[in-house]
Amino acid sequence: MNEIVKKNGITYGIITGLLSVLITTLIYVIDLKLFTSVWLGFLSIAMYIIIGIVLLSKTRKEFMGSLTFKDAFTTYFISAVIGIFISVAFNIILFNFIDPAAKATIKELTMKYTVEMLQKFNTPASAINDTIKSLEENDQFSVFKLLQGSLFSILISAIFGLILSAFFKSKSALPQ
Structure with missing residues (x-):
């Protein structure tokens, strides 16, 4: 595996994971109701897409503009898996060992929010x-x-990752 792919994938995976931990921690500390916030969910997705774009832009630049689809996807996928692993590990620890009562509260809030949404429709x-x-x-x-x-x-x-990799891969030169 290419060192640039590995280094960027791992680095951005750790950044993504730690950002996810930070967001979860802030929501936990500020107000558990935020766990049911749709706009916060969309904001998080947008943030992860932006991180993916920055990651692949940086990787393409380090490849001197010659980034293959495989290298782009591999970089993104490594980053995503590491970020998800860190986030899930934190959530397991937080909601199953540190504060199991919080998950009961979030469950109640989710049910209330769901009922309200279903009634609106x-x-x-x-x-x-x-x-x-x-x-x-x-x-x-x-x-x-x-x-x-x-x-x-x-x-x-x-x-x-497939979609972003298709955008960031280098355009192949046309055969002459």
Whole structure:
């Protein structure tokens, strides 16, 4: 594996992971209601995309403008997996060992928010009840659910990585 790919992937993965830990910590300290904030979720996604763009721009520059699709994707994927691993490890520790009561509070807030949203869309009461029952039965912060969610995050990151890599790969010279 190319040293630039490895160095940038690891460095930006650590940056992404630590940023995620910082955001989670700030939300935890400021107000648990923020865990149900849609706009904060979109803001986080935008931040991760911007970090990916900066990462691939830097990597392309270090490759003197000659970045292959494979190197771009590998760099992004390494970064994403490391960032996700750090974030999930922190969430496992925070919500299962440091403050398990917080996950119960977030679950209640999530159920309340979900009911309000479903009611705004005139969802039938039976569907709302089914949704609430499903939420009550699941522990979104259990070790298993967090690990399961990390697999989904890796898959989504891979898709973003494919798209970004297609934009950042060097254009092949046309055969003469």
